[in-house]
Amino acid sequence: MVSLDNQVMIAFTTDGTINAKGFRISFTLAGAVTIPTTTTTTNELAACGFNAVATSTSQPITSPNYPNSYPSNADCTWAITASDGMRVQLNLIRLSTERNYDYLTISSDGTQLARISGTYLNRIYTSIGNTLTLRFTSDRSVTRSGFNATFVEVHPTTTPETTTAELTTQASSCGFNAVATSTSQPITSPNYPNNYPNNADCTWTITASDGMRVQLSLIRFSTEKNYDYLTISSDRTRLARNSGTYSNRIYTSIGNTLTLRFTSDRSVTRSGFNATFVEYMPVITTASSCGFNAVATSTSQPITSPNYPRNYPNNADCTWTITASDGMRVQLNLIRFSTERSFDYLTISSDGTQLARNSGIYSNRKYTSIGNTLTIRFNSDSSATRSGFNATFVGH
Incomplete structure (x- = not known):
């Protein structure tokens, strides 16, 4: 018997009846014995757990x-x-x-x-x-x-980009470069929740992995309206220039980089902003595909019937489910709509309630979800077809 550490425990019991002579043992102090450690090997890599x-x-x-x-x-x-x-x-x-x-x-x-x-x-x-x-x-x-x-x-x-303790001091600094990961990380204006300073000019650059996106959740925002701004941009495109008071807005980068710039003038200040950012996998779809699941953000996104602006196919049955963040709503802007009247339909619903069932020709209609989810279903029969619909959706 060899101990795995520096102790050996021996238990001996009797049943209270006939006693035999028992047993005799001896022990010696031995040098360390090499015991295999638990490490992963080539054969273990694909094992079901270890x-x-x-x-x-x-x-x-x-x-x-x-x-x-x-x-x-x-x-x-x-x-x-x-x-x-x-x-x-x-x-x-x-x-x-x-x-x-x-x-x-x-x-x-x-x-x-x-x-x-x-x-x-x-x-x-x-x-x-x-x-x-x-x-x-x-x-x-x-x-x-x-x-x-x-x-x-x-x-x-x-790993400061994924360490909460490190980010506690970094989040409220006047700008930094960071890597977005699947773990949500904080970012705030200088001194938040106290007032930001006058004459601030801070820039944050956040980068995700290739093929991924950066999603920014602007939880709370308060600045001197029309004087102090948070500008959000991606791939040289401005996504927003916020000033005043907002809450619960989501912005997603166009490419894998998102840039925030915060500026204040020399007079009145407020608490500024509190936000988080995370790496996000984009929905790999096309606007004209026959249905998809998507996340509504503060950036307008397109959605159309199959083949638009060409005619949609016969016997189509497509469903799109669009979800916004908790506390937000999905707004659908139906720009143009043309179907065979009374045969081909676009049905819009939210939280089990039908908001509309469109057929024929329409333009410039808006629908807002009751909760944070909007469902769109498009059906066509086996006869005449038209161009269908062209729309955008946004979270607000």
């Missing part, structure tokens, strides 16, 4: 069978631990699962950092404490390639 120790050397982790399809009914858990005072950083290189059915859930210290499904690239997650847990589940039907990732031990101060 416990591992994060070190300063990046280590791989994948779903079972990767890059081949993962099995149905999978339920795998990986627990990764760093040294005391350190963090585990996961770099999710690629994820592809059956959307809304097969999930990778990432958590730390009892907090869920992400529950993702579908297709993602290049996302980074950092543990809250020194442990990160991944759980991968699949249902009994369609499977995909799963995920490919690496993990590494990092010091909290080496």
Whole structure:
């Protein structure tokens, strides 16, 4: 018998009846014996879960069978631990699962950092404490390639873009450059929630991974109207120039970079702004596709019937679901509409209530959701077709 640490415990019991001679043991002090440590090997990478120790050397982790399809009914858990005072950083290189059915859930210290499904690239997650847990589940039907990732031990101060403690002091500074990740990060005007200074001129540049977007959630905004401004731009396009009082507005970059510039004059000041930013995967659709799910932001986005401005097809049945942030509404601006009257319809509804059922020829009509979701359904029959509809939607 060899102890795994510096102690050996022996338990001996009798049943209270006949006593034999018992046993005799001897023990000696031996040198350390090399015990295999729990590390990931090439064969373990695609295993259905393991416990591992994060070190300063990046280590791989994948779903079972990767890059081949993962099995149905999978339920795998990986627990990764760093040294005391350190963090585990996961770099999710690629994820592809059956959307809304097969999930990778990432958590730390009892907090869920992400529950993702579908297709993602290049996302980074950092543990809250020194442990990160991944759980991968699949249902009994369609499977995909799963995920490919690496993990590494990092010091909290080496990743300021994902460290809450570091950002507490950085968020309210007069401008910085930052990397957007899947973890929401704060950004505020100088001195927030106290008043910003006179003659401020601050610029923040936020960059996401290639192919991703930066989404800014402007939670609260208060400046001297018509004198102190927050200008938001992306790819040389101005998305907004805010002044006065606002709350709960969302802006999404056109490319993978978002720039904020805050300016104040030499007189009256207010509390300024409080916001968060996060990396966001754009909905890969075209405006004229037959339905999609989309997020409404403060930037107007297009939506049209299939093939617009050419005629839509016969027997179309398309549904678009558009969602805004909590407390926000979706506004649809129906610019032009032309269908076969009494046969081909555009039905607009929200929270189980039908707002409109259009057929024929219309222009410049606006509809606003009751809650934060608007559903649009387009149907055509098997006969005559027209150009359909051209519209935009926005969150407000």
